Amino acid sequence: MAPSSRELERLAAGIRKRLLTMIYKGSGGHTGGSLSSADILVALYFHVMNIRPDDPAWPDRDRFVLSKGHSVEGYYAVLSKRGFFDDSVLDSYGTFNSPLAGHPVNKVPGIEVNSGALGHGLSVGTGMALAGKRDNKSYRVYVLMGDGEHGEGSLMEAAAAAGHYKLDNLTGIIDRNKLQISGYTEEILRIDDLRMKYEACGWAVRECDGHSMEELTAILKQGPFEKGRPSFIIAHTTKGKGVSFIENDAAWHHRVPSEEQYKLAMAELNRKLEELNHD
Numbered sequence: 190m191a192p193s194s195r196e197l198e199r200l201a202a203g204i205r206k207r208l209l210t211m212i213y214k215g216s217g218g219h220t221g222g223s224l225s226s227a228d229i230l231v232a233l234y235f236h237v238m239n240i241r242p243d244d245p246a247w248p249d250r251d252r253f254v255l256s257k258g259h260s261v262e263g264y265y266a267v268l269s270k271r272g273f274f275d276d277s278v279l280d281s282y283g284t285f286n287s288p289l290a291g292h293p294v295n296k297v298p299g300i301e302v303n304s305g306a307l308g309h310g311l312s313v314g315t316g317m318a319l320a321g322k323r324d325n326k327s328y329r330v331y332v333l334m335g336d337g338e339h340g341e342g343s344l345m346e347a348a349a350a351a352g353h354y355k356l357d358n359l360t361g362i363i364d365r366n367k368l369q370i371s372g373y374t375e376e377i378l379r380i381d382d383l384r385m386k387y388e389a390c391g392w393a394v395r396e397c398d399g400h401s402m403e404e405l406t407a408i409l410k411q412g413p414f415e416k417g418r419p420s421f422i423i424a425h426t427t428k429g430k431g432v433s434f435i436e437n438d439a440a441w442h443h444r445v446p447s448e449e450q451y452k453l454a455m456a457e458l459n460r461k462l463e464e465l466n467h468d
């Protein structure tokens with residue numbers, strides 16, 4: 190049976206603790222973006238996607254591409270928790286010869302494609318979805334993108350191609366936290382007209398609270414929103430979500446917490462877990 194929203198919220202709080210521990214102990218990582226996308230990843234991997242962790246190459250699996258490779262720590266934590274590899278592997282993060290690089294690499298079980306050179310993931314996902322159509326497969330393809338990433342024009346080329354080929358087996362998701370490494374997206378390169386752009390390319394667009402498990406699971410399960418059109422979800426999020434002093438601060442895009450900050454963050458997340466266990 191699929192886990193309840195409350196169970197998914199507990200999982201997400203645990204993922205936040207795990208990714209912060211990786212970043213703290215490994216002395217590097219994408220803190221703000223991993224925290225903002227944690228709920229989306231948990232909803233996909235624990236509720237929505239049809240996958241087999243013990244058989245990562247199962248031909249009929251749903252596909253996922255983390256186009257915004259700049260939140261790989263949360264991705265690794267989710268894959269491990271879902272059973273693709275042992276939790277102890279996460280402890281190697283940040284050490285020499287660790288299989289876990291600073292951006293996604295497809296040598297890690299469960300990861301389809303290398304990413305993190307921004308702007309490429311939607312093209313890869315479009316190819317996977319087109320292959321699925323040509324092969325008469327019923328799998329779905331999910332691509333998670335950043336909002337800062339939408340400064341990359343290549344995403345719009347992929348959006349046009351996906352619309353042209355009527356890839357209604359493709360779902361694009363934007364982690365719309367309104368921040369990128371150097372500041373507010375609307376000050377750096379305005380993308381508030383994103384809905385119009387995707388609709389102009391033939392996509393069906395919906396919006397949701399990217400931290401609400403009820404909304405995320407409902408909307409992610411809905412695809413395709415319209416037959417013959419790829420689906421696009423604008424998931425409104427908070428960069429650094431879950432840790433008060435990390436939220437909404439671009440400086441935490443790639444900042445490592447001090448020992449004191451790490452302890453404070455763990456205490457906040459432990460309190461959240463206690464709340465979730467007692468409500």
Ligand SMILES: [Mg+2]
Nearest residue numbers: 336337366368
């Ligand atoms: Mg962002």
